[in-house]
Amino acid sequence: MSTEAKSRGKGRWVFPLLIALPFLAVITLILIRYGTSLLNMINVLIKTVVTS
Amino acid sequence: MKKIIAIPLCFLLAAVLVLFCVSLIGTVVISPAMKKDGAEVSESVNREELELVRERIDTLAGLYGFNAEPVKEFINEETLRSLNWQVSRWWSSVMQNGKAGDDLSWDTSDLRELLYEDTLLTADGNWSAIENKIITITQEVRESLFRVVLPMRQSLIRLGLKKVGERIDLSNVINFFMGVPWAALALCALLAGLIALLESRNIVKALPYIGSALGGAALVLAALTVLYLSAGIMPMIREASQSLTIQYRTVETRALITAAVLAVLMTTGCCLCLRRRRKDGRNV
Numbered sequence: 001m002s003t004e005a006k007s008r009g010k011g012r013w014v015f016p017l018l019i020a021l022p023f024l025a026v027i028t029l030i031l032i033r034y035g036t037s038l039l040n041m042i043n044v045l046i047k048t049v050v051t052s
Numbered sequence: 053m054k055k056i057i058a059i060p061l062c063f064l065l066a067a068v069l070v071l072f073c074v075s076l077i078g079t080v081v082i083s084p085a086m087k088k089d090g091a092e093v094s095e096s097v098n099r100e101e102l103e104l105v106r107e108r109i110d111t112l113a114g115l116y117g118f119n120a121e122p123v124k125e126f127i128n129e130e131t132l133r134s135l136n137w138q139v140s141r142w143w144s145s146v147m148q149n150g151k152a153g154d155d156l157s158w159d160t161s162d163l164r165e166l167l168y169e170d171t172l173l174t175a176d177g178n179w180s181a182i183e184n185k186i187i188t189i190t191q192e193v194r195e196s197l198f199r200v201v202l203p204m205r206q207s208l209i210r211l212g213l214k215k216v217g218e219r220i221d222l223s224n225v226i227n228f229f230m231g232v233p234w235a236a237l238a239l240c241a242l243l244a245g246l247i248a249l250l251e252s253r254n255i256v257k258a259l260p261y262i263g264s265a266l267g268g269a270a271l272v273l274a275a276l277t278v279l280y281l282s283a284g285i286m287p288m289i290r291e292a293s294q295s296l297t298i299q300y301r302t303v304e305t306r307a308l309i310t311a312a313v314l315a316v317l318m319t320t321g322c323c324l325c326l327r328r329r330r331k332d333g334r335n336v
Contacts, residue, residue: 012260012326016267019066023272031279043288049208050292051199 058250062261065243069269072236073314074276079233080310081303085147086230090140098132100298101200105132108196116189118173123193126166131158135201142202150222152210156198160190203293263325270318277311 084091106124113120138156145153167173167186174182216222244262251257286304290297 012264015260015264015326016271016322019062019264019268020271020275022063023066023070023268024275027272027275027279039283042285046288046292049204050289050296051203051205 054250058247058258058261061243061247061250062265065240065247065262065265066268066272068236068239068243069265069318070272070276072233072240073269073273073311073318075229075232075236076314077307077310079230081307082147082226083230085140085143086226087144088148090137090142090144093133093136093140094302095129097298097302098129098136101132101136101295102127102129104200104295104298105197108200109193112189112192112196116173116185116192118167118170118189122166122170123163126163127193127197131197132201135197139202142206146209146213147226148223150213150217150226152206152213155206156202158194158197160194163193164190200295203296203299259325263322266318266325267322270315270322273311273315273318277308277315 105127109120109123109127112118113123135156135158138154142153142156145151164186167189173185176182213222244258247261248255248258251261286297286300289300
């Protein structure tokens with residue numbers, strides 16, 4: 001196998017990361033926009049439903 | 053041209069794989085409650101709940117001035133087991149019919165008899181006051197037991213389920229959700245087949261795409277797990293109720309084990325697909 005082919009072969013291991021990146025970006029955006037309010041909502045829900 | 057179609061298919065495959073993983077974890081969490089006779093409660097949960105009840109009885113004994121030891125002996129693991137079975141049935145009713153089950157019941161007559169024999173309580177001889185005290189203690193012990201096995205406001209959940217039931221058929225939604233992982237898995241197979249079809253029906257050429265989708269889905273699943281763990285849901289529950297923490301821990305462990313198994317499987321699949329292609333020595 002030539003050096004070029006070897007380096008291109010190694011480059012394959014980056015593909016999963018490239019596939020995951022858009023999903024991670026969307027998750028990060030959702031977290032930035034709704035993260036705090038979502039956590040507050042969960043906290044209120046737990047305190048409302050649960051008896052201590 | 054092939055690549056232009058194969059890459060979006062690869063992204064779609066990763067998205068469906070993530071949907072499969074998330075829905076499978078959800079299914080694993082709720083499946084014990086889908087049994088007709090309810091889920092089995094582990095002995096360790098029973099024991100931890102019993103400890104909580106006994107601590108509460110000690111507090112009540114200090115408050116009302118009765119002998120705690122006979123009451124603590126009276127409420128044993130069998131009592132907790134029977135109540136937990138009722139709770140399992142209650143959850144099964146919520147999951148299967150979309151309605152809260154029957155209220156928990158526990159016969160207090162034997163406990164009352166036991167308290168009548170307590171010399172610490174009956175020492176002053178004022179029977180009307182003693183009877184009132186015994187009724188109060190019995191109710192407090194009963195409430196403590198119920199709060200430990202089902203630390204939820206049952207009336208509130210019943211009302212919530214009724215309101216939700218007016219808009220949607222909850223049991224149908226849950227049944228639909230139980231089928232989602234398998235539908236997603238079938239869609240994954242279909243997408244993988246489509247990618248192979250695009251690559252001149254050669255599965256070896258399609259392997260880098262499938263491997264990348266598997267690896268990408270594993271990374272997203274790992275990120276979601278890390279996010280959940282860092283969100284601090286468990287401390288919130290711990291702050292709200294000790295007994296719910298005990299019950300939630302078993303559910304959380306089951307979900308995390310499933311997530312770990314899925315992540316390992318997908319990573320292995322990714323490595324096998326990408327290695328196989330590299331050994332092949334050809335590039336897409």
